[in-house]
Amino acid sequence: MANKLLNDARQNKKDEFYTQLSDIENELRHYKEHFRGKTVLCNCDDPRVSNFFHYFAYQFEALGLKRLITTCYKNQTPDLFSQHDCERAISLVYDGDKNGNRVPDPEEIGIHPLQGDGDFRSAECIELLMQADIVVTNPPFSLFRQYVAQLMRFDKKFIIVGNQNAITYKEIFPLIMDNKVWLGYGFKGGAAHFISNYEDTASAGDHRAGMIRVSGVVWFTNLEIKKRNEELILFRNYSPEEYPKYFNYDAIEVGRVENIPCDYAGEMGVPLTFLDKYNPHQFEIVGQSLDLADMTVVKKRLGKSGGGPRFYLEQDGNLRRLYERIVIRRRKPA
16 A cells, blocks of 8 residues: 555645656666657656656667656756756756767756746646657656646656556546556565655655655556566466455455466456556456445445445455455456
8 A cells, every 4th residue: 555655745735756766767678669769758857856857868869869858846956957046947958969978968958947837737838748759757646637637638658656546546547447557667566765855754664864765656657568468377266265255246355466366257356456467468457446346235234334435355244344456357267
């Protein structure tokens, strides 16, 4: 599940999480063939301190980019271009090395003050978005719904960082069901260290100075990647004892992705982490418990609804509420 910090980000508009260069490199190395001849936009990045700008600027020729555009929302920490007003939103345009040193020198980068505050929803930022072929950034967690909606509206390819729980959003899950959005390769262990000034309250012991450890973060994309065509190897056989049916929906419970039975043709409930292994040729996504769970029978049994829609298992005469589940079905069961 996502770290409490991500929930705070949505509720309190705390969005100052900056991605490490190593995490960017680890993910984007899988997409290199998509960048050749393309204009890349990083529209939620202070280009003077952004590791997204750093990655694409220094890899410009190696990736064969056409153009790199970055924008930010009111620069607060000027670094590379400190001669500019830190309260002014700017956009940077880089068309590649001009002097042969294969380094993005300041004089090779076009610096353009923005009229507004650099909000990705503003007219001038949308104009830059329309020039881009691929958008790559870590958008504000609190505005993730609006951000993805804009990308879809303008039919843009993208690779972006997001909260794992965004999978269940009513604006995002239909896109996943329709194979318009899927997960990238992800962060090691499903957690990331972001550069941030917030207090690191994560329970895990891996704390780092000047960073904050956040669990439950993933990469979302709509670019084809190799892992999407890799079949999940299944070796378990179905039995009613090992795979009980839900009390309030006609599907079996599969608590771990590796335990998906190879010989069951019906609907199965699996954790959100299934999407990391999802192959649309192997599985069909039917829905999620948030939408499918029959809470009327739960209320009749318990005398109360028991919170938001979730699947329940009946064990020893008691009902046990489960975490969010995705319901899937095998396309070609053995």
